Structure formats: C-alpha cells, structure tokens
Amino acid sequence: MEVLMNQDDLIVSKTNLKGYITYGNEYFIKISGYTEQELLNSPHNILRHKDMPRVVFKLLWDRIQNKESINAYVKNKTKDGDYYWVYANVTASLDDHDNLIGYYSVRRKPSQNGVQAISKLYKELLELENRGGVASSLKLLEEKLHYAGVSYDEFISTLQK
Numbered sequence: 001m002e003v004l005m006n007q008d009d010l011i012v013s014k015t016n017l018k019g020y021i022t023y024g025n026e027y028f029i030k031i032s033g034y035t036e037q038e039l040l041n042s043p044h045n046i047l048r049h050k051d052m053p054r055v056v057f058k059l060l061w062d063r064i065q066n067k068e069s070i071n072a073y074v075k076n077k078t079k080d081g082d083y084y085w086v087y088a089n090v091t092a093s094l095d096d097h098d099n100l101i102g103y104y105s106v107r108r109k110p111s112q113n114g115v116q117a118i119s120k121l122y123k124e125l126l127e128l129e130n131r132g133g134v135a136s137s138l139k140l141l142e143e144k145l146h147y148a149g150v151s152y153d154e155f156i157s158t159l160q161k
C-alpha cells in the first residue's frame with residue numbers, strides 16, 4: 001500500500017561515506033516504520049524498493065562522490081512492506097577544507113504527475129537492466145534524454161513542477 005508524504009514535511013537523513021545512516025529526522029523515522037536504533041548505522045539501502053532501477057543509484061553515487069548534488073524520484077519500502085515516493089535532493093557534505101565527510105538527503109513530497117511519469121520510465125529501465133545490466137538501462141536513459149534535448153537535471157526538475 002502506498003503511504004503519501006505530508007505536503008509540508010521534509011524527510012532528512014545523513015550518511016557516512018559508505019552510505020550508512022548517521023542521522024534521521026523524526027519524520028524519516030516515522031514514515032520508514034523503523035526505530036531510530038534500527039536505522040542508525042544501517043546501510044541506506046535498508047529502504048530500497050525492488051522497483052527502483054539500479055541506474056538511478058549509479059547516477060546518484062557518481063554525482064555525490066564528485067561533491068555535487070542530484071535530484072531524484074525514489075520509491076522506498078517501509079519496514080511493513082508499504083512504499084512511499086519521495087523527491088530527493090542528495091548532496092555531499094564537505095568540511096572547511098573541501099574534503100568529503102558524508103552525504104545528506106532532503107526529501108519532499110513528489111508531484112503526482114512526476115511520479116506517474118517516472119514510474120513508467122523506471123519500469124522500462126528495470127526491465128532492460130534485468131536483461132542487460134546497468135549499461136543497458138543507462139544507454140536507454142541517455143538516449144531518451146538526448147532525444148528530448150534535455151539534461152537529466154532539466155528533465156527531473158520539469159517533472160516536479
């Protein structure tokens with residue numbers, strides 16, 4: 001069953017460099033269905049939903065490891081096996097000397113149209129990925145963006161409008 005995010009609430013979490021959760025705000029804990037204790041020091045893929053194509057996480061990690069940020073639609077699984085969609089902004093945390101020290105993600109309620117469009121795209125990407133691996137899904141995504149004449153960032157921000 002789908003759980004909808006509240007319009008005005010934000011889900012916030014932080015991870016170390018390996019993607020292990022170091023912080024979660026109250027709403028993150030509540031919507032995930034886990035206790036704070038269960039979440040802290042767990043890998044962030046504890047929330048991974050099987051409908052998510054791997055290529056999205058590849059883009060995410062490539063970006064943040066490069067000290068950049070990325071926006072992405074993510075379908076997450078709760079402890080009870082329900083799911084919730086988020087529109088995430090994932091960013092690198094840097095110290096005063098510009099060294100990477102971790103990552104954090106702030107998520108808001110996604111637009112309904114965005115979720116509808118991205119669900120279709122993710123399904124296609126996943127099917128291809130299951131047959132030909134991430135290289136295949138990445139190729140399809142790049143082709144689609146190229147055909148539409150937009151960057152990934154432009155595409156995603158248009159969906160959320």
Ligand SMILES: Cc1cc2nc3c(=O)[nH]c(=O)nc-3n(C[C@H](O)[C@H](O)[C@H](O)COP(=O)(O)O)c2cc1C
Pocket residue numbers: 013014015019043044045046047048049052057064074075076090091103104105
């Ligand atoms: C700050 C941060 C937040 C993340 N949030 C999520 C999330 O909410 N859901 C999710 O499935 N993966 C999230 N990830 C990505 C996971 O670390 C992981 O790459 C992903 O779940 C895929 O897991 P897998 O490589 O084991 O398949 C996040 C990563 C970072 C650095």
